[in-house]
Amino acid sequence: MSAQYKYLLDESKLPKAWYNINADLPVPPQPVLHPGTLEPVTPDFLGVLFPMSLILQEISPERWIEIPEPVREIYKLWRPTPLLRAVRLEQALDTPAHIYYKYEGVSPVGSHKPNTAVAQAFYNKEAGTQALTTETGAGQWGSALAMACNFFGIDLEVYMVKVSYHQKPYRRIIMENFGAQVFASPTERTNYGRSVLAQDPQSPGSLGIAISEAVEVAATSGGAKKYSLGSVLGHVLMHQTVIGLEALQQMELAGEYPDLIIGCAGGGSNFAGFAYPFLHQNLTAGKTTRIIAVEPASCPSLTRGKYAFDFGDTAAMAPIVKMYTLGHTFVPPGIHAGGLRYHGMSPSVSALVNHGDIEARAVKQLATFEAAVQFSKAEGIIPAPESAHAVRVAIDEALACKQRGEQKVIAFNLSGHGHFDMLAYEAYHHGRLEDFEYPIEAVEEAMTHLPTVSMPA
Numbered sequence: 001m002s003a004q005y006k007y008l009l010d011e012s013k014l015p016k017a018w019y020n021i022n023a024d025l026p027v028p029p030q031p032v033l034h035p036g037t038l039e040p041v042t043p044d045f046l047g048v049l050f051p052m053s054l055i056l057q058e059i060s061p062e063r064w065i066e067i068p069e070p071v072r073e074i075y076k077l078w079r080p081t082p083l084l085r086a087v088r089l090e091q092a093l094d095t096p097a098h099i100y101y102k103y104e105g106v107s108p109v110g111s112h113k114p115n116t117a118v119a120q121a122f123y124n125k126e127a128g129t130q131a132l133t134t135e136t137g138a139g140q141w142g143s144a145l146a147m148a149c150n151f152f153g154i155d156l157e158v159y160m161v162k163v164s165y166h167q168k169p170y171r172r173i174i175m176e177n178f179g180a181q182v183f184a185s186p187t188e189r190t191n192y193g194r195s196v197l198a199q200d201p202q203s204p205g206s207l208g209i210a211i212s213e214a215v216e217v218a219a220t221s222g223g224a225k226k227y228s229l230g231s232v233l234g235h236v237l238m239h240q241t242v243i244g245l246e247a248l249q250q251m252e253l254a255g256e257y258p259d260l261i262i263g264c265a266g267g268g269s270n271f272a273g274f275a276y277p278f279l280h281q282n283l284t285a286g287k288t289t290r291i292i293a294v295e296p297a298s299c300p301s302l303t304r305g306k307y308a309f310d311f312g313d314t315a316a317m318a319p320i321v322k323m324y325t326l327g328h329t330f331v332p333p334g335i336h337a338g339g340l341r342y343h344g345m346s347p348s349v350s351a352l353v354n355h356g357d358i359e360a361r362a363v364k365q366l367a368t369f370e371a372a373v374q375f376s377k378a379e380g381i382i383p384a385p386e387s388a389h390a391v392r393v394a395i396d397e398a399l400a401c402k403q404r405g406e407q408k409v410i411a412f413n414l415s416g417h418g419h420f421d422m423l424a425y426e427a428y429h430h431g432r433l434e435d436f437e438y439p440i441e442a443v444e445e446a447m448t449h450l451p452t453v454s455m456p457a
């Protein structure tokens with residue numbers, strides 16, 4: 001019997017509202033603290049960096065937030081994205097499990113990131129912002145925001161982690177094609193960048209350092225520039241929920257409901273965007289889907305970090321939030337899944353892992369690439385190295401089903417394609433990739449730099 005491969009929605013099924021997990025969080029949200037005073041931040045402080053509409057989304061208790069029509073119109077360039085059944089992968093694994101994946105790689109820049117980039121550019125335009133600053137790791141966020149800023153006529157400065165700037169020139173050129181200015185971070189353009197270079201002229205940079213530079217430029221611009229973050233914050237995760245809201249409808253078309261939801265997690269945005277609408281069903285409709293966030297073993301904030309208040313950036317200039325953290329001074333090894341090299345994790349994902357609503361798992365680099373190659377041989381799509389972390393766990397779970405003779409329904413988010421990561425694949429094929437050991441001493445050292453926060457328990 002021939003199986004159905006694709007579950008497609010037409011444009012009329014594009015969600016009209018984002019899902020806001022704040023309405024259903026089983027634990028109260030923790031305050032966001034000022035990096036200098038360690039007291040809860042005021043909207044004024046955040047207002048230097050973000051338009052008020054996004055700050056209000058961050059703290060909104062409303063379950064559904066309407067997606068503005070101009071944002072939906074741009075979403076229609078690539079949304080709704082397809083949900084596919086990985087029929088050929090199931091056959092290759094000889095598993096009774098049914099494997100589905102939501103494919104976000106069909107967006108113009110090849111990942112889920114435009115889902116929030118377009119929304120953030122819209123709200124900034126509405127607030128009169130003329131220029132934005134941001135950081136980018138592998139370049140995916142920078143290229144998404146460059147596209148979005150170009151659509152809304154906003155200037156953009158991108159601080160790109162230096163190691164990626166050199167490893168991934170194509171993404172820099174994509175950003176420049178959309179009209180953005182791109183700098184290899186650490187740069188000489190900021191006080192913080194200069195201080196990092198003074199200590200270590202060879203610094204490869206890190207996402208934390210690049211965030212600090214982008215924040216410094218916006219915060220010292222006298223209001224001329226605002227700052228945009230591609231992950232971690234509540235409003236970013238919320239904009240990504242279009243992924244899961246579409247997937248819910250598509251699973252219904254398939255006549256199945258997932259037993260297992262899987263996503264890779266760097267700052268947590270594609271994971272949450274895919275998983276939260278299913279978690280909503282767990283929290284309010286009696287569903288019992290297992291939900292797994294997957295991270296690299298070399299940057300294991302959820303599985304090896306501490307649930308504590310920490311700075312969002314390396315320079316201790318960004319707000320302090322409660323999250324699983326490896327310490328804001330932790331510089332993760334230069335693995336190829338650049339988008340997963342962040343020291344912390346979104347506060348809501350952290351709270352839900354801590355409360356037991358979400359599981360976390362760490363996977364190693366070589367096993368991750370092995371899964372990615374197996375997936376592409378079966379399905380034809382080359383996953384981004386970040387997304388490959390979710391593929392690894394989906395395959396592991398499908399093999400566990402085979403061993404136990406269980407016909408589970410597994411759904412994962414394929415957050416992007418890997419077309420600009422082929423040098424990483426080449427390194428894998430030539431045996432030049434390594435499994436980085438978790439640098440426990442470095443993390444213990446970084447833990448000594450956590451801010452001392454006294455909070456009522």
Ligand SMILES: *Cc1c(COP(=O)(O)O)cnc(C)c1O
Pocket residue numbers: 111112113140141230231232264265266267268269270271339340384386387415416417
């Ligand atoms: C940026 C990125 C990630 C990691 O970021 P999250 O906020 O955790 O989603 C994962 N996959 C791809 C393809 C990315 O570009």
